[in-house]
Amino acid sequence: MTTRLTLFVCGSLTAALLATAGCNPPGATTPAKGDTASAAAKTYVAPGEKDEYYLFYSGGHSGQVYVAGLPSMRHISTIPVFAPYPATGYGFDEESRAMLGRFTWGDVHHPGLSQTEGKYDGRWLFVNDNANNRIARVDLRDFKTRQILGPIPNSSGNHGSSFVTENSEYVLVATRFSVPLPKGRYADLSTYKTEFNGMVSGIKVDPTSGEMTVGWQILTPPFNWDLGSTGKGPSSGWAFWTSYNSEMEHETLEATSTQGERDYAAIVNWRAAEQAVKDGKATMMDGVPVIDPAKVPGVLYFLPVPKSPHGIDTDPSGRWIAASGKLQPVTSVFDFEKIKKAIADKTFDGEVRGVPVIKHAAVIEGEVPVGLGPLHTQYDGKGNAYTSLYVESAVARWSLPPWNDAQKKDLNTVISDKIPVHFNIGHLVIGGSDTKAPYGQYLVAMNKLSKGRHLSVGPSQPESSQLIDISGSKMTMLYEAYTEPEPHFAQILKADAIAPIEVYPKAENTNPQAVWEASQAGVTRSGNKVSVKMVAIRSRFVPDKIEVNVGDEITIHVTNVEQTTDMIHGLGIVEHDMNVVVDPGETKTVKFTATRAGVFPFYCTNFCSALHQEMQGYLAVKP
Amino acid sequence: MNARLSAMHRILDRPVSLAGRGLLLLGILLLVLGATLPLWRISLVAPQYAEGLTLDMYAYQIVAGNGGQDLAEINTLNHYIGMKPIAQADFLEMKVIPFAIGVFALLGLRAVMVGRIMNIVDLGVLFLYFGTFSLGSFAWRLYSYGHHLDPRAPMTIEPFMPVVIGSQQIANFVQTSVPLAGTFCMGAFLLCVLLAGWQSVREARRDLR
Numbered sequence: 001m002t003t004r005l006t007l008f009v010c011g012s013l014t015a016a017l018l019a020t021a022g023c024n025p026p027g028a029t030t031p032a033k034g035d036t037a038s039a040a041a042k043t044y045v046a047p048g049e050k051d052e053y054y055l056f057y058s059g060g061h062s063g064q065v066y067v068a069g070l071p072s073m074r075h076i077s078t079i080p081v082f083a084p085y086p087a088t089g090y091g092f093d094e095e096s097r098a099m100l101g102r103f104t105w106g107d108v109h110h111p112g113l114s115q116t117e118g119k120y121d122g123r124w125l126f127v128n129d130n131a132n133n134r135i136a137r138v139d140l141r142d143f144k145t146r147q148i149l150g151p152i153p154n155s156s157g158n159h160g161s162s163f164v165t166e167n168s169e170y171v172l173v174a175t176r177f178s179v180p181l182p183k184g185r186y187a188d189l190s191t192y193k194t195e196f197n198g199m200v201s202g203i204k205v206d207p208t209s210g211e212m213t214v215g216w217q218i219l220t221p222p223f224n225w226d227l228g229s230t231g232k233g234p235s236s237g238w239a240f241w242t243s244y245n246s247e248m249e250h251e252t253l254e255a256t257s258t259q260g261e262r263d264y265a266a267i268v269n270w271r272a273a274e275q276a277v278k279d280g281k282a283t284m285m286d287g288v289p290v291i292d293p294a295k296v297p298g299v300l301y302f303l304p305v306p307k308s309p310h311g312i313d314t315d316p317s318g319r320w321i322a323a324s325g326k327l328q329p330v331t332s333v334f335d336f337e338k339i340k341k342a343i344a345d346k347t348f349d350g351e352v353r354g355v356p357v358i359k360h361a362a363v364i365e366g367e368v369p370v371g372l373g374p375l376h377t378q379y380d381g382k383g384n385a386y387t388s389l390y391v392e393s394a395v396a397r398w399s400l401p402p403w404n405d406a407q408k409k410d411l412n413t414v415i416s417d418k419i420p421v422h423f424n425i426g427h428l429v430i431g432g433s434d435t436k437a438p439y440g441q442y443l444v445a446m447n448k449l450s451k452g453r454h455l456s457v458g459p460s461q462p463e464s465s466q467l468i469d470i471s472g473s474k475m476t477m478l479y480e481a482y483t484e485p486e487p488h489f490a491q492i493l494k495a496d497a498i499a500p501i502e503v504y505p506k507a508e509n510t511n512p513q514a515v516w517e518a519s520q521a522g523v524t525r526s527g528n529k530v531s532v533k534m535v536a537i538r539s540r541f542v543p544d545k546i547e548v549n550v551g552d553e554i555t556i557h558v559t560n561v562e563q564t565t566d567m568i569h570g571l572g573i574v575e576h577d578m579n580v581v582v583d584p585g586e587t588k589t590v591k592f593t594a595t596r597a598g599v600f601p602f603y604c605t606n607f608c609s610a611l612h613q614e615m616q617g618y619l620a621v622k623p
Numbered sequence: 624m625n626a627r628l629s630a631m632h633r634i635l636d637r638p639v640s641l642a643g644r645g646l647l648l649l650g651i652l653l654l655v656l657g658a659t660l661p662l663w664r665i666s667l668v669a670p671q672y673a674e675g676l677t678l679d680m681y682a683y684q685i686v687a688g689n690g691g692q693d694l695a696e697i698n699t700l701n702h703y704i705g706m707k708p709i710a711q712a713d714f715l716e717m718k719v720i721p722f723a724i725g726v727f728a729l730l731g732l733r734a735v736m737v738g739r740i741m742n743i744v745d746l747g748v749l750f751l752y753f754g755t756f757s758l759g760s761f762a763w764r765l766y767s768y769g770h771h772l773d774p775r776a777p778m779t780i781e782p783f784m785p786v787v788i789g790s791q792q793i794a795n796f797v798q799t800s801v802p803l804a805g806t807f808c809m810g811a812f813l814l815c816v817l818l819a820g821w822q823s824v825r826e827a828r829r830d831l832r
Contacts, residue, residue, distance in 0.1 A: 258777040308777075327778050372795050391795050393670035423671035449671055 042469060043479040045072040053431060054493045055444060056111050056125055057465075060486030063106040065127055065138060070431075070442055070492060073467055073481035081136045081145045082106020082129050089570060089581030090145070093588040099136075099148045107131040110227070110489040112162040112171060114210070118232045118436035122498035124210050125491065126171045128161035135162060135171060135203055137210050140498050142583075149212045153286035154181050155199050160225040160241045163434075165270070166232050170215060171203040172239045172270060178222030182286040192250040196222040199290075200241070200300075202270055216277040217290045218300055221353050222248050223264060224257070227311030227376065230270075232436055233318025235336040237271035242309035242323055258327060262304035265312055265323055267339060267358065273299045294354025301343060303358045305332055306367075313377040315385065316436050320365070320400050322385055324374035330367040331374050331387050333401060338363040366403065368411045370396040371418065376489075378430040380470055381438035384416070388425040388445065394418050395428060395445055395468065397475060419475040421466050423449040430470065431492030439494065443468040443475070446487045454482055463487055502565040504585030511587040513557035518542040534558040536569040536582060538609040541602070544617030552594045554619075559587040570605030573619060581606050597623035630831075635741040637827035643743070643819035644735045650815025651731040657808025658682045658724045663761065664803050665785070667697065667796045678709070680761075682720040682805065685711045704794075705776025706768055716760055723753055731816075740827060743820040750813055762787045765800075 045051055051069025059066050063083030067076045083105045084091025091100055106129035114124040125138040134150030135158065152158060152173070160174030178196040180187035187195035197219055204215035228241035246263045249256035276282060276296045282289030293300035305312070306325025313322050314336075321339075324331045341347075342363050348356040373391025379400070380386070387396050397417040407413050427446045431439035450464035462482035469476045506516065515521045515533040521542040524531050530552045535542040536559065548554055560569045560582035571590070572579040580588050604615035639647065661679035668675040676697050677688035687694035698708040711717060727750055734742040770782040783793060790799040 254777050255775050259775065393795070420670055451671070452673070 039469075039476065039478045043071045043073065043467065045069065045074070050495065052495055053439070053442070054495060054498075055429075055490055056113075056493065057446075057483055057487040057490045058108040058111050058127060059484070060109070060488055061105065061107045061131070062484055062486070063108060063129075065108060065111060065125065066483055066487070067143070068481070068483075069495075070444070071467055071478065073465065073479050075481075075483070077143070079138055079143050079145065081108060081127055081138065082132075082134070082148070086579050087581070089579055089588065092578055092580045093590050095589070096145070099145065101148070103132050103134075105131070106134060106136075108488070109159055110162055111491045112164040112434070113491045113493060114168040114205075115164050115435060116167055118166045120432065120435055120493055120497055121168070122493065124168070124205075126162040126164060126212075128158045128173060130157055130159045130176065133158040133175075135173060135212060137205075137212060139210065140493075140500065142501055142504070146210070147212055149203065149214070151183075152201055152203075152214055153288050154183065154197075154217055154290065155201060156183065157224075160200075160228050163228050163230045163239060165230050165239070166236060168205050168207070170270060171205060171212065172200070172228065172230060172268075173203060174198070174200045174220075174225035174228060174241045174266070176224050176226065178224070181219075189250050192222060193248045196250075198222055198225055198243075200225070200239075200266060200268055201288075202273060214288050216273055216282060217285075217288050218268065218273055219290055219292050220266065220300070221246075221355075224253075225266065226309065227313075228266075229312060229314040229321075229434060231314055231318055231336070232316075234340065235314060235318040235321070237269060238336075239268045239270050240312045240314065240321060240323075241266045241268070242305055242312045244308045244310075258308050261307055262360070263307060263309055263325075264302040264352070264357070265305045265309070267301040267303050269299055297356075300355050301358050302352055302355050303334070303339070303363065304349075304360045306330060311376045313379070314434070315379045315400055316381050316433070316438055318436075320385075322377040322387070324370070324377065324387060326373050326375055326390060329369055329372050329374065331370045331377060331385075331398075332367050333365040334363050335365045335401070338365075365401050366408060366411050368398050368414060370398060370415065375425070376427050378428055378433040378443065379438055380430055380440035380443075381432070382440055384470075386428060386430065386443055386470070388428045389418075390424055390426065390448075393423045393425060393447075394420050395425065395443065395475065397470070417473075417475050419468060419477060421445040421447055421468075421477075422453055422464060422480070423447055423451065427487070427489045429490045429492055431494065439492065441469070441471050442478075442492070443470045444490060444492070446490065450482060453480065502584075503563050503567075504583060506561075506563060506585055509559075509585055509587060511557070511559075513589065514559045514587040515557075516559065516561050523547070528552045530554045532556040534571075536560045536571065536604070536615075537562060538567065539604070539611035539615040541571070541604070541615065541617045545620065546617070547620045547622065548594045549622045550594055550597050552621075553591065554594055555589060555591045557587055557589045558582055560584050567608060568606045569608050569615070571602060572605040573602040574600045576600060576619075579605050594619075594621045597621050633831060634824055634827045635739065635744065637740050637823070637830070639734055639738040639740060639743060639819065640823040640826040642826070643823035644738070646815045646819040646822065647731050647735045647738075647743070650812040650819070651728050651735070653808045653815065654724060654731070654812040655728055657805045657812065658721060660805035660808060661686065661803040662805035662809070664799075664801050666799045668799070669796045672796075679803065681717075682724060683717050685709070685714070685717075703776060703778045704780050705773030705778075707771060707773075709768065714764070716757065716764075720757065727753070727812075734819075740820060740823050743816060743823065747813065747816045747820060750816065754809065754813065758787075 053070035055068040057066040065079040080090035090096045108127045109130050112126045113120045133152045133155045137147045139146045155175045156179040157176030159176030163172045175198040178198045180195050181197050200218040202215040204213050223243035224245040226242045231238035242265045245257035277289045281296045282291045305323040306328040308327045309325045321334045347359045347362045349359045370387045371389040371392045375388045377387045398415045425445045425447050430443050445466045447464045467479040521535045562584040570581040600619040663680040666675045666677045676693040679686040765785040
């Protein structure tokens with residue numbers, strides 16, 4: 001009897017334990033395998049074949065821009081912008097050193113391609129530096145950084161950037177941080193609400209050279225301006241930013257700035273701002289005409305949007321503007337026609353510091369319940385919008401207005417698809433989303449966490465990007481790749497939209513220090529200043545002997561006289577922290593002082609030819 | 624009626640049967656074993672936490688997954704919604720339950736050594752009460768964590784009741800609560816007590832007949 005009972009008790013216990021042991025907790029998702037072969041075929045770019053699109057990733061706090069190809073997702077090259085990059089000798093020669101100024105890093109956030117008539121024209125790529133308030137222009141003719149403007153006066157935290165207007169008249173930028181202005185002025189943090197200000201700036205772009213200058217600025221309350229976009233079509237001449245911290249707090253923002261149910265978006269009439277400056281309605285601050293919107297009506301309006309938004313994106317038609325409050329699970333869609341009307345009719349809900357607040361109810365088209373943690377929206381040009389969902393780790397696809405009555409009644413019905421991404425997506429990009437003519441074929445999800453997706457590389461983790469095919473009725477995951485930290489936004493450009501040069505034509509080299517023949521090369525001395533005109537050619541430097549004295553200031557102008565693609569030479573000087581890389585047809589100048597006696601070899605750092613190893617010389621420094 | 628009552632009392636006064644004592648002893652061993660095993664598991668699974676964040680509730684401690692890191696992670700995530708940090712020190716139960724289990728083991732041993740059937744009744748009733756109370760208190764804890772949310776938290780969500788047994792979706796997480804081996808051992812202890820009582824009563828009736 002006892003034995004039977006004991007057996008019974010033990011049996012039930014074992015059964016219960018077995019039933020609960022080894023279970024996967026519910027919610028664990030098994031990765032969707034999908035049709036691997038077909039996805040692979042879609043991303044396969046055979047050896048020798050080329051990608052269809054360029055993908056320009058912002059490199060975040062690496063300070064650089066990464067160039068990849070789509071659909072292969074292969075990293076092709078890195079364009080150094082805000083940080084030295086020995087691989088291409090950036091930050092060693094005089095020209096790039098002067099551009100970098102006193103900084104050795106930047107925080108690249110949002111690249112913007114230049115546009116003509118609302119379409120990419122393939123001329124320039126603008127990128128901002130959130131850390132040091134700068135903006136840079138990369139020339140797509142040679143993929144080189146050609147200008148760094150800044151630190152921009154009266155601005156701190158150039159995050160709400162780089163938004164290019166329809167004809168690249170301006171790159172519009174806004175401040176993430178507010179400080180007492182003009183910069184350099186001290187005010188106690190407790191006076192944040194009254195003494196600190198943010199700024200919206202119009203960076204004027206020369207239509208021919210692309211040269212940037214600070215055109216004008218609009219003073220704002222100390223809200224933290226975030227992502228924005230420029231208008232087109234009906235919203236031509238306007239630009240939009242969202243802000244967080246309309247509470248104007250300065251401590252523990254994660255709690256204090258998230259109390260209000262709404263934050264303000266800025267609705268900026270940049271053409272009116274331009275005109276106001278022409279009409280002399282601005283006052284100069286630190287050399288820039290600054291508009292006080294309280295005194296110049298018609299330049300700035302505020303629009304309440306859901307709590308702590310992180311972006312506002314104009315659709316390709318220019319009529320619909322989507323803003324997502326990352327702490328509310330909806331994307332608000334505003335109708336710019338209604339905004340225009342509300343402004344004309346003065347349908348305002350009071351004002352904040354003299355800036356009219358547009359009545360939310362008068363301009364909202366609907367709040368689409370896209371999902372948790374909505375951040376940014378991109379468009380495919382076929383009437384669909386794609387919103388990144390940070391918390392949910394997904395991308396939601398939904399259709400833009402006009403919506404029918406049934407849809408308006410339940411906006412869940414406008415959401416047509418949702419695809420999981422891995423993990424915690426920040427930005428997403430569809431080629432041409434910010435133009436009148438998006439490509440609408442691929443979407444790249446830029447995810448903040450890549451954990452567990454790649455071979456382990458220790459605690460420093462790369463970021464993951466995923467390629468999604470959006471051409472069909474359902475989104476399909478095609479591929480994923482990794483980048484170094486940390487892409488924020490990206491731009492996609494059709495490969496045939498540009499035809500970069502691969503050598504600098506000799507005829508274009510106007511550098512007076514350039515030498516093209518060995519006979520012209522040589523060392524000249526004037527006092528303690530030693531000037532070297534050097535030729536680099538397969539496989540030697542001319543001269544390959546530079547004799548100087550300790551204390552001499554040495555300037556080397558090195559010309560790569562090659563006119564053949566990929567025949568790049570580098571000049572690395574041993575123990576001198578010097579590596580300049582010279583492309584075919586290019587002349588670069590390096591300057592340094594001989595501080596120590598000795599003989600220091602220099603050599604070609606960028607492999608050039610069979611006798612690359614022999615391409616060397618000596619810097620002989622006499623005591 | 625009186626006859627029936629006195630018959631019942633006669634039975635309750637009878638000693639625990641030998642088989643009953645064996646069952647009780649087994650039950651006590653399982654009870655003590657159960658006190659060392661996890662009682663309940665709360666797990667949270669989200670896309671970026673595919674392997675899940677887990678908290679194993681023992682009679683005397685909380686053991687979080689990933690070498691304890693999961694508790695810190697859960698508390699970090701919960702601060703966004705204003706939930707009070709979960710801390711073992713706040714669980715008074717974890718001091719009381721081990722003591723109570725000792726009491727039950729001693730009461731059980733008394734029944735094994737010198738017990739009458741009445742002792743088994745006491746043991747069963749008290750343990751049932753203790754079990755129900757503990758479960759209720761666990762549910763109340765979960766309710767409190769889900770309902771006392773700091774209104775100044777970055778994210779405002781509706782107060783919620785974490786599921787006590789089963790699964791539910793909370794924001795991007797699937798929360799699951801399931802009993803573990805310790806609870807089954809406790810259950811088995813109760814089962815042993817009941818079976819010991821049943822067996823002893825059967826034998827007592829046979830003897831009295």
